[in-house]
Amino acid sequence: MSYEAGIGVMGTKVGMMTHFMPDGRAIPVTVIGFHEGNIVTQVKTEPTDGYNAVQVGYLRVRDTKLTKPELGHLNKIGTIPMRHLQEFRLVSVDGFELSQRLNVEDIFKVGDLVDVSGKSIGKGFQGGIKRHNFKRGPMTHGSKSHRQLGSIGAGTTPGRVYPGKKMPGRMGFQKTKIRKLEIIKIDPELRAVLVKGAVPGKRGNLLRITPAKIVGKNIPKN
Numbered sequence: 650m651s652y653e654a655g656i657g658v659m660g661t662k663v664g665m666m667t668h669f670m671p672d673g674r675a676i677p678v679t680v681i682g683f684h685e686g687n688i689v690t691q692v693k694t695e696p697t698d699g700y701n702a703v704q705v706g707y708l709r710v711r712d713t714k715l716t717k718p719e720l721g722h723l724n725k726i727g728t729i730p731m732r733h734l735q736e737f738r739l740v741s742v743d744g745f746e747l748s749q750r751l752n753v754e755d756i757f758k759v760g761d762l763v764d765v766s767g768k769s770i771g772k773g774f775q776g777g778i779k780r781h782n783f784k785r786g787p788m789t790h791g792s793k794s795h796r797q798l799g800s801i802g803a804g805t806t807p808g809r810v811y812p813g814k815k816m817p818g819r820m821g822f823q824k825t826k827i828r829k830l831e832i833i834k835i836d837p838e839l840r841a842v843l844v845k846g847a848v849p850g851k852r853g854n855l856l857r858i859t860p861a862k863i864v865g866k867n868i869p870k871n
Contacts, residue, residue: 653737654867657859658687658751659707660842662767664852668833668843678833678843681765681856685709686731689749690723692742702738703745706731708855733855740868754837762829762861767849771822781815825849829861 663680670676686707693702710732712720723730726747757763777783777798786794798817802810827848834843848856862868 651738652740652868654860654862656703656739656745656751656756657705657737657763657857658683658753658756659705659733659735660753660856660858661708662848662850662852662854662856663841665847670833676833676845677847678845679848681842681844681848681858683753683840683842685729686733687751687753688728688731689745689747689751690726690728690731690734692745692747693736694742700738701740701742702736703742704734704736705751706734708732735857737859752837753840753842754835757832757835757842757858757860759832759835761832763832763844764826764828764859764861765830765844765848765856766824766826766859767854767856769821769823769825769849770851772820774818775820776817777815780817780820783815 660681660683663682665677665679667675668678684707686709688706689703690706691704693700693704695701706723706728708731709729712730714732715723715730719734720730728748772779776796778785778796783798785796786792786799788795801814801816827846830848831845832842833845836842842858850856860867864870
């Protein structure tokens, strides 16, 4: 598990829009909203847990939506029931306290670069051309191999298909990270952030926003 460049937050994808800069440029931005949450639920340290990390909860839900172990974990620190719990592994966890609320405007500022990760949009079962960018066969001159996969290996030797062979299958709905996106605007009243470019997933998707990793600058080289 790698270190984060700093503490991050969780948000919800609202959608995309066009934002006009002061100089007149029109740029595509993604609007990320923040529901109730982003509260520190656990602080892990090297002596007790073997590594330093901060666990953060996000998205308030009814008590009936959580299991008893999940409720017990949150009730122990006296916080609200939250759907999502994620860890941010840090070099140092000094300054973090239980039930501490993390505000976006206190962590990030306009112009910062962030890494945004989430589940990509699911495409369902797709063929080799769409899933792996394979070339198709000739469409004319008597060819009967158009979009078929073709050979998937030799015959008697090895007598099997090698693991990891690129073949048709489920595409999308995988954890994806988009790196070094610029923060264009932060609106504390609307509890929203505008990020330049696109982020993974559809509207309503859970996103994890952390400071962009720059090796040797904000994270150690080793």
